Amino acid sequence: MRNETVVLRGSRVIVTAPDEVFRVLGERGGDLYLWMRPHGCCVGALVMLEADTSPPPKGEHQFERAAGRGFDLFIDLGRHPAPQTLALELRGRKKEIAAYWNGMAYVV
Numbered sequence: 001m002r003n004e005t006v007v008l009r010g011s012r013v014i015v016t017a018p019d020e021v022f023r024v025l026g027e028r029g030g031d032l033y034l035w036m037r038p039h040g041c042c043v044g045a046l047v048m049l050e051a052d053t054s055p056p057p058k059g060e061h062q063f064e065r066a067a068g069r070g071f072d073l074f075i076d077l078g079r080h081p082a083p084q085t086l087a088l089e090l091r092g093r094k095k096e097i098a099a100y101w102n103g104m105a106y107v108v
Contacts, residue, residue, distance in 0.1 A: 001017070001018055002016070002017060002018070002022055004069055006067065006068050007066055008064060008066050008075060008077065008082035009077065009081065011081065011084075013066070013082050013083055014084065014085045014086070015073065015085075015086045015087075015088065016086070016087050017087065017089065018090075021088045021089060022070065024095050024097070025071050025097065026070055028053040030072060031053060031055075031071070031072050032071060032072070032088075033053070033054065033074045034049060034051050034076070035049075035050050035056060035060075035076040036076065046106045047107045048105060048106050049099050049104075049106065051088070051096075051097050051098060052097070055074065061076040063076050064076070064077060083101045084102055085100075085102055085103065086100065086101065087100040087103065088100075
């Protein structure tokens with residue numbers, strides 16, 4: 001397990017992930033994009049955190065860059081303050097990177 005600290009909007013964010021996540025991230029170019037996507041739900045709207053090593057279509061997001069050791073984090077915070085922690089993990093056979101904002105897959 002590895003912890004990295006990046007700075008977003010003047011706040012320190014601890015990025016935590018198994019070493020394999022950072023290895024896969026490096027193999028895919030070293031950039032990680034995080035953005036929020038609203039989803040409808042039976043109890044109201046949720047804002048889910050999306051993650052990819054490629055940016056989403058242009059014009060939809062305004063990313064802020066934070067440099068880590070061996071990777072760059074590009075995140076669209078919108079009107080939200082920076083999280084205290086971002087946890088990363090790999091999912092599935094394609095080893096897609098999933099991100100958790102303060103321990104959750106959604107943003108509050």
